[in-house]
Amino acid sequence: MSTTAGIAREETPFRRFTSEFAESPLAVLGLVIVVIVAVLALAAPFITPQNPYDLAQLDIMDGRLAPGSKSMDGLVFWLGTDDQGRDMLSGIIYGLRISLGVGVGSAIIAGVIGSALGLAAAYFGGKVETAIMRLVDLQLSFPAILVALMILAVLGKGVLNVMLALVLVEWARYARTARGAALVERRREYIEAAECLALPRWRLLAFHLLPNCMPPLIVIGTIQIARAITLEATLSFLGLGVPITEPSLGLLIANGYQYMLSGKYWISFYPGIALLVTIIAINLVGDQLRDVLNPRLKR
Amino acid sequence: MTTWIFRRLIQAIFVVLAMTVIVFIGVNVIGDPVEILISPQADQAERARAVIALGLDRPLWEQYGRFLWNAVQGDLGKSFVFNEPALRLIAQRMPATMELAVTAVLLSIVLGIPLGLYAGLRPNSFAGRSIMAGSIFGFSLPSFWVGLMLIMVFAVQLGWLPSTGRGQTATLFGVQWSFLTRDGLAHMLMPALNLSLGNIALVLRLTRAGARENMPMDYVKFARAKGLSPVRVVFVHVMKNITIPIVTVIGLEFGSTVAFAVVTESVFAWPGMGKLIIDSINVLDRPVIVAYLMMIVFLFITINLLVDLLYTVLDPRVRLESRE
Numbered sequence: 001m002s003t004t005a006g007i008a009r010e011e012t013p014f015r016r017f018t019s020e021f022a023e024s025p026l027a028v029l030g031l032v033i034v035v036i037v038a039v040l041a042l043a044a045p046f047i048t049p050q051n052p053y054d055l056a057q058l059d060i061m062d063g064r065l066a067p068g069s070k071s072m073d074g075l076v077f078w079l080g081t082d083d084q085g086r087d088m089l090s091g092i093i094y095g096l097r098i099s100l101g102v103g104v105g106s107a108i109i110a111g112v113i114g115s116a117l118g119l120a121a122a123y124f125g126g127k128v129e130t131a132i133m134r135l136v137d138l139q140l141s142f143p144a145i146l147v148a149l150m151i152l153a154v155l156g157k158g159v160l161n162v163m164l165a166l167v168l169v170e171w172a173r174y175a176r177t178a179r180g181a182a183l184v185e186r187r188r189e190y191i192e193a194a195e196c197l198a199l200p201r202w203r204l205l206a207f208h209l210l211p212n213c214m215p216p217l218i219v220i221g222t223i224q225i226a227r228a229i230t231l232e233a234t235l236s237f238l239g240l241g242v243p244i245t246e247p248s249l250g251l252l253i254a255n256g257y258q259y260m261l262s263g264k265y266w267i268s269f270y271p272g273i274a275l276l277v278t279i280i281a282i283n284l285v286g287d288q289l290r291d292v293l294n295p296r297l298k299r
Numbered sequence: 300m301t302t303w304i305f306r307r308l309i310q311a312i313f314v315v316l317a318m319t320v321i322v323f324i325g326v327n328v329i330g331d332p333v334e335i336l337i338s339p340q341a342d343q344a345e346r347a348r349a350v351i352a353l354g355l356d357r358p359l360w361e362q363y364g365r366f367l368w369n370a371v372q373g374d375l376g377k378s379f380v381f382n383e384p385a386l387r388l389i390a391q392r393m394p395a396t397m398e399l400a401v402t403a404v405l406l407s408i409v410l411g412i413p414l415g416l417y418a419g420l421r422p423n424s425f426a427g428r429s430i431m432a433g434s435i436f437g438f439s440l441p442s443f444w445v446g447l448m449l450i451m452v453f454a455v456q457l458g459w460l461p462s463t464g465r466g467q468t469a470t471l472f473g474v475q476w477s478f479l480t481r482d483g484l485a486h487m488l489m490p491a492l493n494l495s496l497g498n499i500a501l502v503l504r505l506t507r508a509g510a511r512e513n514m515p516m517d518y519v520k521f522a523r524a525k526g527l528s529p530v531r532v533v534f535v536h537v538m539k540n541i542t543i544p545i546v547t548v549i550g551l552e553f554g555s556t557v558a559f560a561v562v563t564e565s566v567f568a569w570p571g572m573g574k575l576i577i578d579s580i581n582v583l584d585r586p587v588i589v590a591y592l593m594m595i596v597f598l599f600i601t602i603n604l605l606v607d608l609l610y611t612v613l614d615p616r617v618r619l620e621s622r623e
Contacts, residue, residue: 138314138317142558142596145558145561146558146595149576149580150325150592151325152580153576153580153588233441233443233444234442234443237562238562238577239577240580240581253443253444260450261455269451272447272448275444279439279440283435283439
């Protein structure tokens with residue numbers, strides 16, 4: 001479309017999409033926060049005042065300092081320190097890295113697997129569909145936390161195990177969404193046309209069917225990232241998630257839990273705020289994406 | 300109807316069987332069963348003896364058969380830590396969890412339905428909008444963090460409520476209950492509220508959607524035209540139609556509430572089976588883990604079955620469809 005209409009440059013799908021997205025100031029704020037958080041997470045080693053996992057930089061004498069206090073060598077701990085004398089701000093930024101990495105990574109893997117199965121179910125129908133969708137129903141009838149608990153109970157903790165658990169928890173939603181979208185699309189004429197060209201099946205599914213099923217998958221994907229981050233934090237808080245050497249926000253919160261009762265709130269509180277802001281920002285973006293990409297709400 | 304129930308039952312049994320296979324494979328094939336089933340303190344000779352005693356040298360399908368046979372008889376192995384049958388350990392802690400989960404579900408009904416009705420009947424009012432905006436938090440906030448904040452505000456800062464534990468309990472039918480004493484209730488308030496937040500938001504949204512959908516319908520107009528009071532129209536006529544999806548969802552959510560109690564129990568040190576499972580995972584007390592998983596799967600499937608049955612009782616349309 002964009003190639004044919006030089007005159008209608010104002011109305012390329014992408015421009016329409018961005019302008020509709022920008023209609024909600026909250027969603028734009030959410031997007032800005034998401035971008036900032038992502039940049040912080042990516043650039044963590046370059047911007048944090050301290051490398052919280054380099055033991056040489058830590059001083060146990062700086063342990064449990066209140067926000068704003070100074071270390072022995074003049075470094076200001078804006079958000080205080082934990083029991084090991086780590087700067088919380090640095091710890092949180094490094095934690096964001098793990099939390100986002102695990103959340104986004106698992107959401108993408110689950111998205112690929114789930115969408116592939118969902119598309120296959122819708123396209124092939126029959127026994128393939130019944131088998132896949134039964135599995136989806138079974139999976140979705142158990143709450144995420146329980147499935148994750150099962151997997152981690154069997155496999156033990158670790159970043160990869162957590163990701164595996166998250167993928168197994170999430171794929172079913174993508175599969176259901178992809179199937180729903182593909183069922184509508186596969187009756188369209190362009191699919192028939194592609195079939196008449198005798199294109200290989202994988203090509204038809206990947207290059208013809210999939211792109212047209214993308215909008216709902218993107219929406220689900222955004223929300224699922226937020227869910228994955230929450231679930232990872234919960235699992236890590238319970239001590240089942242990431243190991244102590246790679247602390248995510250959930251683990252930081254868990255570490256501060258014991259000090260909270262004695263009034264040292266900052267060790268748990270600030271990682272919690274970081275987690276919260278990230279999750280809410282992603283949800284805001286996801287909500288607006290759902291409204292913009294939903295054809296039923298098109299004006 | 301009977302055939303339908305029968306078919307549903309067979310389906311449920313099939314799912315339970317499938318889950319036992321998954322748990323069995325998980326523990327025995329992915330994990331190392333020797334490590335899992337034999338106490339880590341055992342020496343080499345003891346290990347070899349135990350492998351034979353436990354039948355771990357037999358083919359897998361035979362092992363599975365034995366596992367299933369024992370499970371049917373209620374024997375899921377002994378806890379390494381407590382040296383007690385795993386199932387009994389879980390059964391001992393079950394009342395605490397159930398009490399918490401039931402209270403949480405009740406809270407979600409008591410708070411969710413009125414709030415949802417208000418938001419549904421006055422969707423454009425400021426309060427209605429605030430309720431809806433607030434419900435988003437119920438969904439998106441991580442529940443463990445909300446729990447921590449509750450403790451921080453109400454236990455540490457204000458000192459109004461106790462932070463952890465079950466408090467004083469009273470015995471009824473040979474089981475300890477917290478809801479029978481004032482102290483127990485005070486201990487239960489925060490965990491129950493924490494556990495119910497997601498459900499409150501869910502019930503609220505369902506009620507609101509139901510109210511908005513039903514209010515413009517002909518039967519409501521007709522009831523009004525008959526001269527019934529608005530209170531009767533809303534609470535008798537409309538409520539009847541809203542209740543069906545809510546009952547289904549609450550029923551289905553009861554299972555997840557029990558599962559999610561794992562988190563709440565850990566935050567508030569509530570001595571239920573959720574806390575037991577986390578402790579067991581941390582010390583690799585696998586018989587307890589297996590027993591817990593089997594138990595909760597069984598619970599889930601029973602709940603799903605009951606909800607389906609209840610659905611047919613509540614909604615005549617479902618009954619008619621299944622008869623056709």
